[in-house]
Amino acid sequence: xxxxxPEELYDGAPCGLVSSRPDGTIEVVNRTLLGWLGxxxxxxxxxxxxxxxxxxxxxxxxxxxxxxxLLMQDEISEIxxxxxxxxxxxxxxxxxxxxxxxxxxxxxxxxxxxxxxxxRRGYERELxxxxxxxxxxxxxxxxxxxxxxxLAGATDRDELIExxxxxxxxxxxxxxxxxxxxxxxARELVRLGSVSPANDPLMRRSPLDADLPQSVAVRTNxxxxxxxxxxxxxxxxxxxxxxxxxxxHTLVFAPLAGDDGALGAVAFGFSADRAVDAADLALLRTLxxxxxxxxxxxxxxEENVASRRRADFLALVSRRLDERAGLxxxxxxxxxLLVPAVAEQAAVxxxxxxxxxxxxxxxxxxxxxxxxxxxxxxxxxxxxxxxxPVPPGTLQHLTEIADTAGLAFExxxxxxxxxxNARVLQRGLLAGDPPDDPRIAxxxxxxxxxxxxxxxxxxxxxxxxxADTVALVIGDVVGRGIAAASAMGQVRSAIRALAxxxxxxxxxxxxxxxxxxxxxxxxxxxxAYAELDLQSGELRYAxxxxxxxxxxxxxxxxxxxxxxxxxxxxTLTYAGGRDEAVTTMSAGSRLLLYTDGLVETRxxxxxxxxxxxxxxxxxxxxxxxxxLLTQLVAELAGSSHADDVCLLGVDRLG
Amino acid sequence: xASVGAVERNGVTVTGPADAPAVLFAHGYGCDQTMWRHVTPxxxxxxxxxxxxxxxxxxxxxxxxxxERYSSLDxxxxxxxxxxxxxxxxxxxxxxxxVSAMIGVLAANREPGRFARLVLxxxxxxxxDEPETGYVGGFSRAEVDxxxxxxxxxxxxxxxxxxxxxxxxPDRPELGAELTNSFCRTDPVVARQFARVTFLSxxxxxxxxxxxxxxxxxxxxxxxxxxxxGEYVHRHLPRSELVVLKATGHCPNLSAPGETVEAVTAYLxxx
Numbered sequence: 001x002x003x004x005x006p007e008e009l010y011d012g013a014p015c016g017l018v019s020s021r022p023d024g025t026i027e028v029v030n031r032t033l034l035g036w037l038g039x040x041x042x043x044x045x046x047x048x049x050x051x052x053x054x055x056x057x058x059x060x061x062x063x064x065x066x067x068x069x070l071l072m073q074d075e076i077s078e079i080x081x082x083x084x085x086x087x088x089x090x091x092x093x094x095x096x097x098x099x100x101x102x103x104x105x106x107x108x109x110x111x112x113x114x115x116x117x118x119x120r121r122g123y124e125r126e127l128x129x130x131x132x133x134x135x136x137x138x139x140x141x142x143x144x145x146x147x148x149x150x151l152a153g154a155t156d157r158d159e160l161i162e163x164x165x166x167x168x169x170x171x172x173x174x175x176x177x178x179x180x181x182x183x184x185x186a187r188e189l190v191r192l193g194s195v196s197p198a199n200d201p202l203m204r205r206s207p208l209d210a211d212l213p214q215s216v217a218v219r220t221n222x223x224x225x226x227x228x229x230x231x232x233x234x235x236x237x238x239x240x241x242x243x244x245x246x247x248x249h250t251l252v253f254a255p256l257a258g259d260d261g262a263l264g265a266v267a268f269g270f271s272a273d274r275a276v277d278a279a280d281l282a283l284l285r286t287l288x289x290x291x292x293x294x295x296x297x298x299x300x301x302e303e304n305v306a307s308r309r310r311a312d313f314l315a316l317v318s319r320r321l322d323e324r325a326g327l328x329x330x331x332x333x334x335x336x337l338l339v340p341a342v343a344e345q346a347a348v349x350x351x352x353x354x355x356x357x358x359x360x361x362x363x364x365x366x367x368x369x370x371x372x373x374x375x376x377x378x379x380x381x382x383x384x385x386x387x388x389p390v391p392p393g394t395l396q397h398l399t400e401i402a403d404t405a406g407l408a409f410e411x412x413x414x415x416x417x418x419x420x421n422a423r424v425l426q427r428g429l430l431a432g433d434p435p436d437d438p439r440i441a442x443x444x445x446x447x448x449x450x451x452x453x454x455x456x457x458x459x460x461x462x463x464x465x466x467a468d469t470v471a472l473v474i475g476d477v478v479g480r481g482i483a484a485a486s487a488m489g490q491v492r493s494a495i496r497a498l499a500x501x502x503x504x505x506x507x508x509x510x511x512x513x514x515x516x517x518x519x520x521x522x523x524x525x526x527x528a529y530a531e532l533d534l535q536s537g538e539l540r541y542a543x544x545x546x547x548x549x550x551x552x553x554x555x556x557x558x559x560x561x562x563x564x565x566x567x568x569x570x571t572l573t574y575a576g577g578r579d580e581a582v583t584t585m586s587a588g589s590r591l592l593l594y595t596d597g598l599v600e601t602r603x604x605x606x607x608x609x610x611x612x613x614x615x616x617x618x619x620x621x622x623x624x625x626x627x628l629l630t631q632l633v634a635e636l637a638g639s640s641h642a643d644d645v646c647l648l649g650v651d652r653l654g
Numbered sequence: 655x656a657s658v659g660a661v662e663r664n665g666v667t668v669t670g671p672a673d674a675p676a677v678l679f680a681h682g683y684g685c686d687q688t689m690w691r692h693v694t695p696x697x698x699x700x701x702x703x704x705x706x707x708x709x710x711x712x713x714x715x716x717x718x719x720x721x722e723r724y725s726s727l728d729x730x731x732x733x734x735x736x737x738x739x740x741x742x743x744x745x746x747x748x749x750x751x752x753v754s755a756m757i758g759v760l761a762a763n764r765e766p767g768r769f770a771r772l773v774l775x776x777x778x779x780x781x782x783d784e785p786e787t788g789y790v791g792g793f794s795r796a797e798v799d800x801x802x803x804x805x806x807x808x809x810x811x812x813x814x815x816x817x818x819x820x821x822x823x824p825d826r827p828e829l830g831a832e833l834t835n836s837f838c839r840t841d842p843v844v845a846r847q848f849a850r851v852t853f854l855s856x857x858x859x860x861x862x863x864x865x866x867x868x869x870x871x872x873x874x875x876x877x878x879x880x881x882x883x884g885e886y887v888h889r890h891l892p893r894s895e896l897v898v899l900k901a902t903g904h905c906p907n908l909s910a911p912g913e914t915v916e917a918v919t920a921y922l923x924x925x
Binding site for chain 2: 022023024051055056057058059060061063064065067068069071072107
């Protein structure tokens with residue numbers, strides 16, 4: 001066993017050893033380092049500083065980092081630097097130094113070890129490359145996030161196309177890009193976005209089963225990379241020429257991934273100076289997957305907007321048609337809505353229940369390129385004419401329109417029928433003959449509301465009770481239409497029945513109240529009820545919420561009979577015991593009963609209207625009764641009557 | 655600009671009498687304010703000594719760093735002015751080492767009223783040679799690029815391997831205490847960009863406008879700022895004085911603190 005002498009251990013150590021002055025001037029250097037660097041001892045000792053053996057970058061590093069730290073902490077370890085050999089080549093090394101101080105603490109000497117670090121530096125460089133790779137992927141991640149944000153911000157298809165096409169150029173450094181969406185029924189890819197000189201028809205509309213990389217990308221739902229001109233020549237001769245002309249070195253075709261296969265494809269073309277690596281491909285794939293989702297979302301959004309628009313149109317059809325009264329008006333309104341918004345021409349044919357033509361409206365689309373005839377719910381048909389083929393998905397909407405319109409026609413017809421029924425009913429109810437007695441003359445007037453849409457609940461009645469008494473009635477059942485008319489009929493019959501049983505006005509209304517409470521419609525009504533004794537002229541009357549009767553004396557004095565009042569029928573406020581009043585209707589007097597349609601004014605001031613009624617009636621006390629009624633309606637209600645007007649006039653002749 | 659105050663952002667430390675004239679020490683590229691630790695004790699009895707770390711170094715707030723903001727030395731000069739304002743310093747004696755010498759020049763040019771004198775240790779207005787004008791900065795562009803590669807190479811060693819070595823120093827407890835703050839703690843990302851900003855800057859045009867007297871401390875055999883560069887600065891800086899130290903290397907504040915202190919105090923003692 002032979003131990004190496006210390007000198008040999010130093011000189012032949014498996015690492016470089018240097019001792020230098022504090023300023024770096026080399027005092028001792030071992031054989032190993034001299035051998036590595038190709039210097040003789042005499043070249044370095046006393047002549048060179050250790051830092052002068054470093055490459056320039058290493059030397060700056062030494063001055064700015066290595067030396068300050070060594071001076072501050074007296075040692076520094078494993079710093080990576082390059083030493084420069086005599087022949088100019090470099091020796092990657094890891095260097096450590098210790099600073100020795102004298103007793104006073106002043107720097108005395110620097111001892112340095114140098115380890116060759118080719119393999120370690122290689123390893124570190126790999127780590128460094130990995131870090132740089134990681135940084136690039138961080139920046140890619142940032143890129144992807146920005147793109148995803150852009151995609152999320154785009155609401156319609158065109159904006160999305162713009163984002164994706166632009167991303168290829170700006171974010172990936174592609175020279176050109178193209179985007180196709182798949183037209184499934186046509187089995188072809190339709191190019192919708194492009195930044196590329198290649199404008200071959202095959203690239204604008206690419207058959208799905210063609211040997212084109214975009215078609216392959218969609219069919220396989222996977223990336224297709226054309227990595228060189230040779231690759232294109234061999235695999236995709238259809239695009240090889242275009243690729244050459246455009247000067248592209250690499251082409252990447254990525255599918256726009258949807259839920260159910262690819263929705264389309266995006267192509268990115270790169271020139272030779274932009275190497276496309278695996279990370280780029282992964283990112284492109286991710287981008288296109290995100291873009292595919294965004295396209296699905298946009299399609300859904302556009303579908304939503306369209307269906308909302310369709311729903312709005314249906315609501316409009318329904319509303320506009322309901323605003324019109326008759327079938328013809330509704331048919332015209334429908335055609336007005338459809339032309340030209342939906343179709344170029346439209347015609348409506350309606351038939352009656354026997355299938356006989358009832359009504360025709362619009363222009364039959366005889367010369368149209370496309371004609372669509374749709375049923376209007378068994379009432380007829382709607383025929384539409386178009387100058388172009390009907391876009392897919394439109395037919396469903398047209399069917400809905402026809403159905404909505406059909407419903408409106410059906411309602412109109414039902415409505416017309418109900419109105420007719422109500423009118424017949426009302427006329428029947430009003431048509432009872434007034435009592436035929438030489439001691440009185442009776443006149444009546446009835447006019448329904450201006451819109452003529454529904455009959456009202458106004459009625460009058462005059463009938464004999466025994467030999468010398470006549471009952472005079474006027475009333476108003478709240479509401480309109482057939483229900484009000486039938487309620488009115490019931491009240492009218494009840495009054496006749498009660499009067500026949502001998503009830504006097506107050507008691508009659510009292511009992512009528514109980515009847516109204518019980519009967520099904522339970523409607524509020526106002527009634528003025530009077531009994532005239534044809535012998536004495538005694539007038540006994542009661543008003544349940546109704547306007548006061550007007551009594552006009554032979555001398556032309558008109559008085560409103562404000563006595564005998566109580567609440568309307570079927571109101572909860574009534575607590576029983578209705579008032580009645582008595583006055584005398586002298587011979588030659590005139591009594592007027594009326595409903596509120598006569599005195600309802602736009603200003604709503606009932607007192608003013610009643611005052612005018614009193615004045616007019618007094619003024620025309622000599623008028624013929626029938627003429628007076630007509631004059632009063634003309635003067636007071638005018639032609640702008642919204643409500644029914646009903647009058648009953650009685651002259652006591654003597 | 656930053657939400658944090660400059661004092662916090664730049665890890666400012668203040669020692670010495672509050673009413674004394676202020677000396678602001680700015681560290682150079684590669685280290686932090688601890689670089690001045692052998693120099694500042696000589697000033698704390700007569701001066702209000704202010705030290706700080708550039709953002710990305712020492713105890714500065716790294717979150718204040720953005721590559722966009724710190725893409726030129728102007729941002730660093732702005733930080734100096736922020737500190738001056740926040741501490742309301744007036745008639746400042748600015749002592750800047752290495753790249754901070756030029757940062758001081760920029761700050762004084764921007765707000766001349768705040769500064770009394772500049773002390774520039776190892777200054778260089780441009781590190782890269784300019785063959786067309788014959789300017790010698792000491793480095794070719796290729797050599798500066800080589801430095802940037804060196805920084806890359808030490809990225810791992812610097813950030814991972816170095817720290818424990820610096821921390822573990824059981825033989826020198828007093829150093830250990832100091833080391834708990836960590837020496838020359840550098841964020842490697844900042845270091846790379848700062849190197850680029852520093853070694854590719856050109857501040858020659860700023861020199862003639864400096865409105866206050868200055869002292870140039872030039873080391874012998876400084877590869878970073880060679881003598882020729884020191885002379886260039888002296889020639890173009892109005893009212894400047896050039897002192898060539900016996901100290902070698904680029905960091906006389908560490909390698910020859912005594913000589914450095916002597917030169918600075920001698921200059922400040924002059925009327």
